[in-house]
Amino acid sequence: MQSYLHNFNLARATRSRRQQGRILLLYGLLVGVVEAGILLGDPGDRTRAGLLGLAFPGLGFAGWASTDQLWLALGWAAASLSAFGLALLIWFGTGNVLAPPVLWGVSAMFASRPDWAGLDPVPLSADWPVAVGPALWNIAAVVWIGSWRRPRSSRTPAVTANRDRAPVPDASDELSFEDLQRQRLLLDRALQPVQDFRGFEWRDQFQTAAIRYQVNFLSYALATTRARYAPAADAYFEEAQAKLLHKIGDHRLWRYWRLENAWGRLRLDADPVFDENIMYSGFTALQMALSGLPDDLVLRRRDREWRRYSLDGIAGRLADQYRASSYGLLACEPNWIYPLCNLITAAGIKASDTRNRTTRWPAMADDFRGALLREGMRVDGRFIAFRSALTGIAPPAPGGIVMQSFPCFFLNVLDPGLAEEQWHAVRVELDRRDWRKLFWPVDVGNYGFSRAAGYAATAAAAAEIGDAGVVRECLERLDAECPSRSEGGVIHRHRASLWAHCLETIARSVGRDGLRSMVATGQQTAGPRLARAAYPDILIARAVAGARSLDLVLYPGSEATVSTIEIGGLLPGRHYLTGLAQPKFLQADAAGVATIEVPLRGRTPLSIELFV
Numbered sequence: 001m002q003s004y005l006h007n008f009n010l011a012r013a014t015r016s017r018r019q020q021g022r023i024l025l026l027y028g029l030l031v032g033v034v035e036a037g038i039l040l041g042d043p044g045d046r047t048r049a050g051l052l053g054l055a056f057p058g059l060g061f062a063g064w065a066s067t068d069q070l071w072l073a074l075g076w077a078a079a080s081l082s083a084f085g086l087a088l089l090i091w092f093g094t095g096n097v098l099a100p101p102v103l104w105g106v107s108a109m110f111a112s113r114p115d116w117a118g119l120d121p122v123p124l125s126a127d128w129p130v131a132v133g134p135a136l137w138n139i140a141a142v143v144w145i146g147s148w149r150r151p152r153s154s155r156t157p158a159v160t161a162n163r164d165r166a167p168v169p170d171a172s173d174e175l176s177f178e179d180l181q182r183q184r185l186l187l188d189r190a191l192q193p194v195q196d197f198r199g200f201e202w203r204d205q206f207q208t209a210a211i212r213y214q215v216n217f218l219s220y221a222l223a224t225t226r227a228r229y230a231p232a233a234d235a236y237f238e239e240a241q242a243k244l245l246h247k248i249g250d251h252r253l254w255r256y257w258r259l260e261n262a263w264g265r266l267r268l269d270a271d272p273v274f275d276e277n278i279m280y281s282g283f284t285a286l287q288m289a290l291s292g293l294p295d296d297l298v299l300r301r302r303d304r305e306w307r308r309y310s311l312d313g314i315a316g317r318l319a320d321q322y323r324a325s326s327y328g329l330l331a332c333e334p335n336w337i338y339p340l341c342n343l344i345t346a347a348g349i350k351a352s353d354t355r356n357r358t359t360r361w362p363a364m365a366d367d368f369r370g371a372l373l374r375e376g377m378r379v380d381g382r383f384i385a386f387r388s389a390l391t392g393i394a395p396p397a398p399g400g401i402v403m404q405s406f407p408c409f410f411l412n413v414l415d416p417g418l419a420e421e422q423w424h425a426v427r428v429e430l431d432r433r434d435w436r437k438l439f440w441p442v443d444v445g446n447y448g449f450s451r452a453a454g455y456a457a458t459a460a461a462a463a464e465i466g467d468a469g470v471v472r473e474c475l476e477r478l479d480a481e482c483p484s485r486s487e488g489g490v491i492h493r494h495r496a497s498l499w500a501h502c503l504e505t506i507a508r509s510v511g512r513d514g515l516r517s518m519v520a521t522g523q524q525t526a527g528p529r530l531a532r533a534a535y536p537d538i539l540i541a542r543a544v545a546g547a548r549s550l551d552l553v554l555y556p557g558s559e560a561t562v563s564t565i566e567i568g569g570l571l572p573g574r575h576y577l578t579g580l581a582q583p584k585f586l587q588a589d590a591a592g593v594a595t596i597e598v599p600l601r602g603r604t605p606l607s608i609e610l611f612v
Contacts, residue, residue: 273314286347339386577608
């Protein structure tokens with residue numbers, strides 16, 4: 001017993017454990033006040049029912065459960081408890097911290113007026129409702145103390161089996177024509193006018209199907225594809241990223257924050273970047289960093305600029321918030337901490353360091369890792385889905401294996417050793433259990449009934465870690481359960497969300513340590529570049545530059561047989577070999593730019609080399 005109590009040391013507890021203890025203490029005080037009011041104050045029947053309702057949602061109605069109206073009273077008690085449960089879901093889904101206490105208080109008030117519920121004011125003769133509050137508190141206290149585990153502050157990375165490890169991407173890689181057709185689904189949406197959102201899925205703006213996530217991951221997917229296969233192509237990739245950054249600043253994508261900030265944090269500020277809203281600011285920071293563009297995030301209201309933020313400004317603000325956070329992690333929804341959101345945000349800070357030559361991430365890396373282990377994981381080493389910052393509680397959540405697999409995609413950017421350890425646990429589970437039971441049959445990108453998002457997200461993480469076997473298995477299952485089809489040269493999966501399509505593109509293009517390399521090195525700009533190419537007339541399967549050369553592989557994406565491209569980054573006035581019969585040479589102008597007409601017949605390789 002003494003050893004047990006030695007481990008139970010609140011001063012050494014994690015922030016979440018201390019917060020749980022405070023909530024338990026507050027509930028104990030509430031129950032104590034209710035009991036004192038009932039047992040010592042000799043209240044009237046109506047007041048007694050109201051006090052019981054404060055001890056537990058719906059309990060006040062049990063005080064009217066006399067023989068003649070037993071089922072009616074218990075029915076009202078069950079209805080009140082169900083309404084409170086719905087309020088908890090609203091709190092989780094939208095951050096509305098007001099909903100649970102308001103429903104609880106309304107239930108207690110309603111119980112104190114039995115005539116409103118069609119009940120006769122005849123109290124129950126038995127006193128068992130009075131004992132419910134203390135009994136529940138004692139059970140909660142025993143469970144809380146019994147679940148005490150000292151958190152591990154560090155962990156030794158396990159060795160992941162080297163089974164079927166994917167190779168590092170080769171310099172000769174190019175996109176297949178089939179994958180180019182898959183990429184067109186993303187480009188068609190990214191290159192449309194900035195005010196249009198055709199092809200995006202409008203469901204809600206509070207949870208996982210929100211449009212902002214579709215824009216973020218569309219940007220991530222195009223960035224990973226470009227980084228691996230076409231780092232020397234500006235062409236329509238820069239235009240797509242610029243339009244996506246414009247879209248993420250559209251008021252329709254961030255106006256949700258005025259409501260969430262008001263009912264979740266009791267603040268009226270509508271700015272989605274200013275404070276603790278990393279599901280917008282953190283995700284957008286990574287989007288800005290990976291895009292390679294120097295552009296700022298411009299928040300627009302009524303088609304006018306309202307606020308402007310640079311990448312460095314957002315990253316600096318986020319780093320300051322991490323230093324001030326009592327949990328060491330930041331909230332996503334108001335007062336809800338998601339480890340995945342924090343991993344994405346931290347990757348954005350690290351990528352911003354690369355872009356802006358700052359050193360924020362090294363200064364916070366150890367603290368972030370410690371906070372992730374203490375507050376973002378259970379004692380068995382599994383990621384939690386989310387934690388309430390107000391209560392410290394991390395409730396069990398649906399989602400299946402993807403809740404453990406997908407965070408590894410971003411964790412590998414920040415802590416490869418820990419990512420290997422986490423992936424090892426995922427791989428063990430995948431090897432031992434039925435995949436259809438492990439993967440949740442709901443696509444969180446559109447709430448449709450399919451495993452598309454789960455398979456695609458796990459495949460993306462496996463590709464980043466380098467587990468080719470899991471990538472292959474996930475994509476095969478994706479094909480079997482959500483078959484793809486081609487329409488007008490565009491391949492898509494009818495049942496899969498746009499978010500799932502983005503993740504599939506990442507899985508097919510990122511390669512082992514691909515995102516980690518992108519974050520660490522940023523965009524390479526030296527050498528000749530494919531500056532302009534008409535979309536969809538030309539599809540870029542490869543664009544890789546040497547110091548004085550440019551290697552291209554192009555495909556026709558329309559009926560055009562000849563298309564003009566523009567090459568930039570050339571030495572002014574110098575001649576280059578084209579590798580074509582006509583023209584055999586091209587000459588750069590004074591700005592280092594040249595244009596050339598390219599005949600397109602299926603796979604069209606083109607090599608631009610300095611003529612010496």
